[in-house]
Amino acid sequence: MSDTMEKLVSLCKRKGFIFQSSEIYGGLNGCWDYGPLGVELLRNIKEAWWRAMTDRDDVEGIDASILMHPRVWEASGHVEGFNDPMVEDSKTNERFRLDHLLEAAGVDCGDLGFEEMKAKIAELGLKSPKGNELTDPRQFNMMFKTHVGPVEDSANVVYLRPETAQGIFVNFLNVQQAMRKKLPFGIAQIGKSFRNEITTKNFLFRTREFEQMEMQYFVKPGEEEKWFDYWREQRFRWFTEALGIPESRLRWHEHGSGELAHYARQAFDVHYEFPFGWDEVEGVHNRGQFDLGQHEEFSGKQLKYFDEAAREKVLPGVVETAIGASRATMMVLAEAYAEEQIKEGDTRTVMRFHPRIAPLKVAILPLVKRDGMPDVARCIEADLRPHLRVFYDESGAIGRRYRRMDEVGTPFCLTVDSDTLQDDTVTIRERDSMAQERVKIADLLGEITRRISAWKRSES
Ligand code: GAP
Numbered sequence: 414m415s416d417t418m419e420k421l422v423s424l425c426k427r428k429g430f431i432f433q434s435s436e437i438y439g440g441l442n443g444c445w446d447y448g449p450l451g452v453e454l455l456r457n458i459k460e461a462w463w464r465a466m467t468d469r470d471d472v473e474g475i476d477a478s479i480l481m482h483p484r485v486w487e488a489s490g491h492v493e494g495f496n497d498p499m500v501e502d503s504k505t506n507e508r509f510r511l512d513h514l515l516e517a518a519g520v521d522c523g524d525l526g527f528e529e530m531k532a533k534i535a536e537l538g539l540k541s542p543k544g545n546e547l548t549d550p551r552q553f554n555m556m557f558k559t560h561v562g563p564v565e566d567s568a569n570v571v572y573l574r575p576e577t578a579q580g581i582f583v584n585f586l587n588v589q590q591a592m593r594k595k596l597p598f599g600i601a602q603i604g605k606s607f608r609n610e611i612t613t614k615n616f617l618f619r620t621r622e623f624e625q626m627e628m629q630y631f632v633k634p635g636e637e638e639k640w641f642d643y644w645r646e647q648r649f650r651w652f653t654e655a656l657g658i659p660e661s662r663l664r665w666h667e668h669g670s671g672e673l674a675h676y677a678r679q680a681f682d683v684h685y686e687f688p689f690g691w692d693e694v695e696g697v698h699n700r701g702q703f704d705l706g707q708h709e710e711f712s713g714k715q716l717k718y719f720d721e722a723a724r725e726k727v728l729p730g731v732v733e734t735a736i737g738a739s740r741a742t743m744m745v746l747a748e749a750y751a752e753e754q755i756k757e758g759d760t761r762t763v764m765r766f767h768p769r770i771a772p773l774k775v776a777i778l779p780l781v782k783r784d785g786m787p788d789v790a791r792c793i794e795a796d797l798r799p800h801l802r803v804f805y806d807e808s809g810a811i812g813r814r815y816r817r818m819d820e821v822g823t824p825f826c827l828t829v830d831s832d833t834l835q836d837d838t839v840t841i842r843e844r845d846s847m848a849q850e851r852v853k854i855a856d857l858l859g860e861i862t863r864r865i866s867a868w869k870r871s872e873s
Pocket of ligand 1 (some may be wrong): 737740
């Protein structure tokens with residue numbers, strides 16, 4: 414793990430963002446728990462996405478169940494094709510993804526299918542990272558299987574969903590009819606997905622349990638490309654505007670033919686420059702009529718939309734936007750993390766979150782624990798708490814308290830001091846610039862709200 418990643422993982426644990434799952438039992442690989450600040454950050458990211466989707470009049474939300482009829486996954490192609498190519502170290506039985514081993518050896522796997530990757534491994538005579546022979550590559554299905562009811566036999570197998578999208582496809586007509594939607598329209602969903610990844614890596618980046626935020630946009634057949642371009646533009650803008658990610662740390666990656674998922678006609682991923690290199694955060698896919706067509710065939714039910722103007726039934730095409738909420742959180746944490754030298758021998762760690770998604774918005778700090786300052790501070794806390802996530806702290810030197818708030822990315826600290834008792838003002842200290850200004854207590858909510866909206870990432 415890179416130095417920055419190690420520091421980030423350690424800060425996340427220490428400050429209550431992310432804990433290892435079941436840590437007291439030694440942890441469970443690929444699973445993480447969100448602590449008090451992590452859950453706020455995650456919820457704020459999900460809220461930003463939900464608002465971007467459902468503040469529009471052409472997108473409706475749903476929340477489908479995780480367990481679905483097993484035929485869903487036959488229709489979707491996941492039983493047959495949701496595989497990762499895998500090899501094992503013949504001595505240690507450690508498992509690796511074929512494409513990861515090849516990429517580590519400098520091979521671009523973008524256009525290579527399974528057979529081509531197999532041939533490449535043989536051609537290069539690749540060994541495991543421990544120098545041992547590799548077993549024959551094979552395909553490994555990533556869906557977790559379980560059973561419904563008390564009897565564990567093949568008749569009652571169900572899967573933990575590997576994507577939220579299928580819950581949307583099977584509800585397409587329900588939503589369209591209930592809400593009397595006309596094409597084009599979208600259905601958005603946030604929820605847990607599960608993948609039995611061969612290797613988990615890089616903290617929240619690749620995990621076995623994660624949350625997805627997916628939107629399927631149903632369009633008239635033939636209009637997929639137009640809407641594909643439209644959604645690519647919308648989604649890229651969301652990263653910069655809603656999350657405050659600089660454009661210079663984002664880029665598009667187009668899927669080559671060997672890389673395209675079984676359902677996709679065209680696919681572009683948004684890549685972010687993580688401390689461990691550029692990698693995917695979101696996929697925008699042109700899925701054409703694949704999914705609705707498959708579900709019609711496997712369920713025997715019509716999923717066509719009646720186009721009143723043309724007086725005909727059509728099977729819509731689909732443009733999908735799919736982003737991991739946990740992977741987006743990983744990106745936001747990585748982007749926020751900074752170590753700054755204030756002066757010789759004095760550095761601070763600061764999480765420069767966009768204030769809109771910062772877990773805490775305001776810290777309220779009485780300068781000393783006497784002269785009535787805590788009482789005034791508690792009144793300010795009570796006024797602001799219904800509107801903003803606030804944190805009250807009266808212990809330790811004021812400089813130390815500021816640094817503690819910098820470390821968890823709180824954008825504003827309000828300090829109640831002796832002047833407050835005379836003139837009803839407090840100092841407002843900004844996390845990024847560390848600049849302080851006096852503001853009337855009565856104006857605080859408006860001033861903080863204004864500053865949250867006006868925030869721009871400072872160049873570092
Ligand atoms: N419905 C399409 C779909 O699921 P995907 O590219 O496989 O497409 C979409 O996944 C997003 O879900 C990814 O861009 C990533 O952000 C997130 N994701 C996928 N697998 C993940 C994993 N193992 N851990 C964390 N996030 C993951």
